[in-house]
Amino acid sequence: MQNTNQLSIDFDGDHIRRCEDLPTEPAPGNYVIIDVMFFSTTVVELLAAGAQSVHVPEERGLEFEYQSDNADAKIGGGRTEAFEPEDGYDFYNSPSYVQSVDVTGRPTSLTSSNGGRAISNLQELGDDDVDIYIGSTTNAAELARHLPDDEKTYLVSAGSKGEWATEDDLGAAMIGRYLNDYPLLDFEVEMFQDMLQVAKGENYVERHEVRRRDVEEFVQAMNSRSVVPKLVGGEFVDVNESPLQTAAQPATSD
Template sequence: MNPLTDGVAESLPIDRMIPARAQIPEDPNPGNYIVVDVAQFSTTVPELFANGAEYIHITEDRGDEPAFKRDNPRARIGGGSGPEYQGEPGYDFFNSPSFVQDVDVAGRPTAMTSTNGGNAVTDLRLAGSDDVDIYVGGLTNGVALADHLRERDGKTYFVAAGSGGKPSPEDVAGALFIARHLFEDPPTDRELSVYLEMVEFSKGPKYERRPRIKRTDLYEYALDVDSRDVVPKLDGQKLYNVSKDS
């Protein structure tokens, strides 16, 4: 008898959780890998697709996006947040789910990366092989992603991107939320409120000291559970929405 694990669903094996980008293995096991970066990458990506983006090219390095746009003149590209979170000159948007609402991406290719989630996608792509499939998920599209992966073969691994090489509570909470849905043991209302509190109290205090857009991104977007039927999957260096409804 183990009081810490008795009653916990056997379908949540702890060896499927990668609690930080820095812990992505050099030779990942075959399977499906979900990159979870709740604030902001895993929330911005579904918003770009919800607003009609054709695909999202994940650049290997920040600064590669202008070259992508030269080759794809219709593209919209994302860069750093810039002064006061207004974006950088020469870029169309930055990693913010609220900022991209006013960017015309419908039917257009886009390109971006991010320090944690975007780079975790790239790390997995470079380390993996043809038997590693990479997805992006958060609280907004986690249910749709779980429904999609439940119909696929292979084990699923959860990459809680973290920050600065260390785990982040909000990403672990997001990964657990998706896992519970994937294994058909969804969190109760009370459990969900705890997950959301983990996200809010991990980021909220810091965002109170930053421009309002950060709080908008958190409270109006990142915490808007099950609001997007978007399933971002990497093909080559590009994310596509492979949802049946796309």
């Protein structure tokens, strides 16, 4: 597996490799939060499935307060060892699991220890000149197409437990390439997919069928979604009103 320290993330902007490295005084611009496995990808899937919005609370557990104020909301939280939502939750951070939840026209609420924390920090530290987006491998091309050319863009790899995360750096590299109008070549797509397969360990996808689907049917399905999640009025909504009709780059199969 290639070391992501050697990845070239070449675009007109900055790359922040951990949510802990966010500046205390964020400069004006667009901040793309990238938590590929699995917060970002799950948010994209919720909006792709027709969710009205995605609320990101400051910490786990506050989703219940949101639901009390929004009776029709579906909320996501922790999971059990059997890969089912913990009591009281409708789903958890899994792009494949949320396919079984009817979120059409409903508000939703979900956070994570890394991507969610980055969003909360930016909301607290930023001002009106800071716009927050969510990016993943699944919406990289559309997200890059949507971001204004005349504004600075910062790619924020959420990381994992204070460390760099291979999958987030791959997502950042991919988005950066599209921002630079230099899409991945076919052999690079296959290389990225191979690296994503083992980003969390060679046997990670074998731990449970849900995780296998999460990685192989969603995370590796590059550019399969046209959703552009942006924080508007305190919640993420899809702001892509005119998606470009392009062929997806699905995961390869043996």
